[in-house]
Amino acid sequence: MCGVIGIFGHPEASNIAYLGLHALQHRGQESAGIVSSDGTHLRLVREMGYVSDIFNAERLAKLPGFAAIGHVRYSTAGDSVLKNAQPIAVDYSAGSLAVAHNGNLVNAEELRARLEADGSIFQTTSDTEVILHLMARSRQTTMPDKVADALREVRGAYSLALLSETMLIAVRDPMGIRPLSLGRIRDGWVVASETCAFDLIEAEFVRDIDPGEMVIIDKTGLKTVRPFPDSPAHRCVFEWVYFSRPDSTIAGRSVYRTRENLGRRLAVEHPVPADVVIPVPDSGVAASIGYAKESQIPFGQGLMRSHYVGRTFIEPSQSIRHFGVKLKLSPVREVLAGKRVVVVDDSIVRGTTSRKIIGMIRSAGAKEVHLRISSPPTIGPCHYGIDTPSRDELIAASQTVEQIRAYVEADSLGYLSAEGLRATVAPSQDGADGGELCDACFSNRYPIALVPPARLRQLRLISA
């Protein structure tokens, strides 16, 4: 998963981009980068690691200019290398060009093979680079036309920020699968994956960029075009369920309130007599508060989250039960011992973590443990930019709810229904523009057909 930001018309554009990336850090903690423009040169800083570790005053000073784009990235194993970090930036015949991409293209491999056969040399294994090569080969003469030319050949999910020496372009795929919002910052403009970035940098939210819309910003101001044929919107429902930050608003709906309401609905659908409702922090907090309110069962902080978890922890050879989870979460015995506990989380992926958490709650003395999930069973992988594991690793793809309950060793297990999810996220008053939701991970109904293999081949050349 990734987050993007773009700034145009601010004297400290890269500094603002950096703060915005901080607010988007939950969308990708593996690498981060910023490209700035001073009107003549693009300048790039890009590294593996956290935003706050990569950037400092000295480095930001090397990114001068009135415009910038930034990117945070999380990727699955294998291609987690610096050269795939974003923004990707190149020189080509028309000048310099950088791109930051949230989403996933499904026909990238096919396009790449065609471009290579015509003599293009790729630098990365990223699907995003295909867009740059399509632009480099476009016979169009303006940057917006080159972008449109290139994007009419790709299929998939994309919210993009593109930067040349003099222009910022933000564009969202015709289905609008991944979010992208527009704001004002003083006299300039900002686009970002989530509205929470606007709050930190004191930008004013203007509106969401529409599915299929291309926004073109340069010194003459902002223009908008719709270069693609009409297509029904399919916003990703998982942004509300889990991915976005609670203090963001997507398509006009508060993420926090939506989650609290999912918890309330969950309490209605799956009530249980209990002494305390606790969240799995931090993902289950808002839903658990909703569950507690609706059910009138007291809320408690039964699990504490550590703030100091490093990337590589060394387990003693004489192993400790539930080791990995214990480093992240600690049970508060006083809240759990002797109690009937409802524990609320947003989803179950493989089931292994839920199993460990429930084991930990029981070790702390809980009498009963009831697991409640604020979304339906996850039965399909995402092909549009969220890093879910493959289908055979998804426990709900092959197991019944009762089998899952037995595996995680809960006394009871309740998932929110698909109807409950849909009714809560997209209530009827959301009128004409709301469009469909993409809930492929819960329904196996994929709005864009896949072109197997969806994943780009590995680079044959290896930086040892």
Added chain:
Amino acid sequence: MCGVIGIFGHPEASNIAYLGLHALQHRGQESAGIVSSDGTHLRLVREMGYVSDIFNAERLAKLPGFAAIGHVRYSTAGDSVLKNAQPIAVDYSAGSLAVAHNGNLVNAEELRARLEADGSIFQTTSDTEVILHLMARSRQTTMPDKVADALREVRGAYSLALLSETMLIAVRDPMGIRPLSLGRIRDGWVVASETCAFDLIEAEFVRDIDPGEMVIIDKTGLKTVRPFPDSPAHRCVFEWVYFSRPDSTIAGRSVYRTRENLGRRLAVEHPVPADVVIPVPDSGVAASIGYAKESQIPFGQGLMRSHYVGRTFIEPSQSIRHFGVKLKLSPVREVLAGKRVVVVDDSIVRGTTSRKIIGMIRSAGAKEVHLRISSPPTIGPCHYGIDTPSRDELIAASQTVEQIRAYVEADSLGYLSAEGLRATVAPSQDGADGGELCDACFSNRYPIALVPPARLRQLRLISA
């Protein structure tokens, strides 16, 4: 502030110490270190930074042996240098020796001047090193006698773990100001500043080490002596209010439950009509849950804490309101807008952070903001190991509650009463051994007289 751990009789002692330090990381994030013993050599790894950044499998492999002590440290500005990181370890006539110290000695400077006049050469500016020099000059022949000899000369707060090639000694000052607990891990022993460390490493809690007790552990087993004259215990009340982790238990009382009860009592002492109770995360969570329960006002997550705050953040020159706090906390507009908000925190130090938080809550649309503090006004600095600022920086040392309320721009401000604190932390059933509490920071009653200057002088020699 600091945290200490000691392990004896476990084949992976340094690995266990490292995990224990992870659980104690909240007591000090500035430096960490471990010394291990294999019976013949002490080995030391010590660095500035987080536990999980300092240690990896390779480094732990360089710390073999059946015994280890570890330390995490936070210090105020000026002496925050590697050479003051702990454990401190030296060679002296009787062999090698390492020490990890939580607390603060009040007569260290006086002792150091005397030792230097007699020809001792100090390596650090740490008060702890004085103990080692006193031991090196002791004419006693056994390590426990040397330790007792040295400690009879120092005054102040200390919970110590000392390690020689063959022996672990844990000792707590006569007043027992800082906590120290004893546990079993398989066939071995563990001592730690807080019981939460035992949970992670699956040690079994045995008992607190008593004020004035010295526990001596070697291959022949565990012995206990009381080398000091009797003295009334004075446990630090701030460990319950703020410092210890909610899942720890001190002197038999759960930190989480104590904080929830402080919140309940606060609701009784300072009720207010409101729509939502929110914590300042993470310090105010348990108290705010207590306040919400007692007051029957709904609980909400009105402030989100960022997990990605780095150490150095660069603010744009055109500054952002409440910048520093905004990086750590984000308001959830949906929870706050149009509401009468009770916000609960554990204490107010300078008042600047509270002022920023309240400003942020108001910016998110709150109609009223009522600040509730789950302890009395902080009017005195701690001289026993907690890094509070000097008295003239403590807002409550010079301002009335109404003045503080005006400064932080709250609609109302309520502190827990001293009676409320005492009644909640030390209820009557706590019998004979409970002793007094040290509440000097709230009362200006210091149980150990200071010897000014309390702080050791800077090293004259500078590592440039």
Added chain:
Amino acid sequence: MCGVIGIFGHPEASNIAYLGLHALQHRGQESAGIVSSDGTHLRLVREMGYVSDIFNAERLAKLPGFAAIGHVRYSTAGDSVLKNAQPIAVDYSAGSLAVAHNGNLVNAEELRARLEADGSIFQTTSDTEVILHLMARSRQTTMPDKVADALREVRGAYSLALLSETMLIAVRDPMGIRPLSLGRIRDGWVVASETCAFDLIEAEFVRDIDPGEMVIIDKTGLKTVRPFPDSPAHRCVFEWVYFSRPDSTIAGRSVYRTRENLGRRLAVEHPVPADVVIPVPDSGVAASIGYAKESQIPFGQGLMRSHYVGRTFIEPSQSIRHFGVKLKLSPVREVLAGKRVVVVDDSIVRGTTSRKIIGMIRSAGAKEVHLRISSPPTIGPCHYGIDTPSRDELIAASQTVEQIRAYVEADSLGYLSAEGLRATVAPSQDGADGGELCDACFSNRYPIALVPPARLRQLRLISA
């Protein structure tokens, strides 16, 4: 300037390449790199710095395989960046491909502009990358044909080693300006810029690769083709005068013996009564020995070269005379004081260093200082791969010998004549194949016409 090496058919190919680069280190100390092939993947390690600092056992272990190419590089200011280090390696439609280049292309900018206009995206500012793009666009199907296709479009000096997963190609430009030799190492093959590399790795010298020859090595053995029209050879004379190592042999002539003979000839052309002949170490050693022998004047070590010169030396603000030279060279007063000194060097570029050296010799008490140069005045920059400064920085381009003598403050100055150089380097017995020498830097006769601008434009995109 650069050095290249290629290995095929040795089980430790990258290790051998690394040792070979060590022997070629004098040809470029700015960056070094190796690409290996195990038949399936190319693997690349490339960094700024010295060969011995870049590679260690761990890194070489990441370069497995039976084939490898290596490169050392020195470049002038401006483009001295990692991305221009070599070998350059890419993935393209036909697989992976790496290239190491010694020389300089004179029409690279023109070719690059054409390729970019057709949609190619360049990664570096190196002229070498043009060759890869030409190959990627070639409609030929075999690697040798793609290479020939590409090289027929470029003009300039090149000795290249190219590596695919299964094939090593070594090729020398039609004029053979830069050297390239072929050797056997056990059952495998090696190509290298200089024969001194063969000695270290215990390879057996087979022959020089001919000007215009392409050697193709794969598992079936070695083939040779001549894809270019015939052209008279123009070997670089400066390789004998200065650039190559004394223990190398170029076109059958020993570099050491050639230099000694240049010194003997110099003594004949410019005799002077003197007490001692000293070299400027290390460049003037062989010629000074020749001068001493021919003139019967005793040889002495009047200047010592420091082995510990780092790259950045900090001069005191109250400056020291001849500071820069003094760090590299120290006068041995005992050899110089009261003496008439002949000091021998290979060339004079700007004159500033010679002036400092002579000043240093005089400060040590020399009575007379006679400067002798074992080549003619340097009047033109090299466009074929040697980093000489531009013409207006070359003192001999604008000053007479007498003016130069006055500037460097020598008592006399003698340059070897052009006839002396030619007669010594290319004696008549060198028969038919010897061809011409390129002596453009001494004669301003350039065998390949320049296409201005000769230097590739800077990347507009900047890695900040």
Added chain:
Amino acid sequence: MCGVIGIFGHPEASNIAYLGLHALQHRGQESAGIVSSDGTHLRLVREMGYVSDIFNAERLAKLPGFAAIGHVRYSTAGDSVLKNAQPIAVDYSAGSLAVAHNGNLVNAEELRARLEADGSIFQTTSDTEVILHLMARSRQTTMPDKVADALREVRGAYSLALLSETMLIAVRDPMGIRPLSLGRIRDGWVVASETCAFDLIEAEFVRDIDPGEMVIIDKTGLKTVRPFPDSPAHRCVFEWVYFSRPDSTIAGRSVYRTRENLGRRLAVEHPVPADVVIPVPDSGVAASIGYAKESQIPFGQGLMRSHYVGRTFIEPSQSIRHFGVKLKLSPVREVLAGKRVVVVDDSIVRGTTSRKIIGMIRSAGAKEVHLRISSPPTIGPCHYGIDTPSRDELIAASQTVEQIRAYVEADSLGYLSAEGLRATVAPSQDGADGGELCDACFSNRYPIALVPPARLRQLRLISA
């Protein structure tokens, strides 16, 4: 082996010290350090590595002041750790104090045991630290008196520079085993192990510091005292033979000229018919020039020394003959092939390197190889500061000259006689003050009796 420098009364004292260390770098390449004083604070920078890698403008800027001492160090295996790097600097009762030491104390272990028994805690395993503890315990009140007090207890070789906030003291042991010279730099003073340091920094040589002399420099000027009983001087002969730089002068005798004369004498003592005389670079250069002159055999550069040898070279598993030597030295075939070669070196230690060099010369085609050594057989280790191996590793301690010749596979082998050495280094005109030479490594006559064990014990405590 080590080198020391001290500066007093120069506004850029640390910068001058750094340049001086550059000139002394041949005396120790393992670590380097500088301590400066601005009158109030001592500041220290000290690291493992080369002078030019450790210091840069930024670091030197952190060493302000008018006085400085510096040190370069080479030590044998085992204690080669940062904490043993020098200068050693401490705080003690009288202020701050730093010391740089060239030499070796023979009773350090005995003194250390006594100091530890009295309660001193040591930070290093260096013999030098003993001096600081003796000073810290001295009841004398002035720094010169504390130094004299301490040094009257130690035995061994030492040339020391000591620095307090306000005073520089330079002192040489009563036998004057290691050199130490005094110079003027503008209005200030400089002391250095060798005069070559004066040349680089443009200081004027004043005189050698006498054996047993203590020079005291502060703002009032320079004083000299002789705190020790008279003792016959015993200057180290090996400084002329090998250790010092050719451009230095020791006790009035030029090192270069002395070596050339050793070579002339060697030619007289061990003549041989031959075609060329070559040095082992760089140690044998001056002596080989003398041999060539005396013998009238032509001088040649038969071995080239590489400038790029890194510390860790990886040999291919299929090993190369004479690998280690080949990385450092390359034979010039043209000089050696078919010739009768005299190769001159300063000494033979284990014999392994000589054997490899001779093998290399033969591989290059030499017909005969005659090895000539410009000193007598090395039969004893140095206990006064030069890192020779132990006696059982010295080939000449157990083998006859003929046996050594056979081992190194030379056609003949000639060592300079003891008489030849003495007559050349200390000719009769050297009058009264010249004293004896220490030639213990050639004669087994040690002027200071050893107190076994000579080497300090390892620290028991290990920084892992």
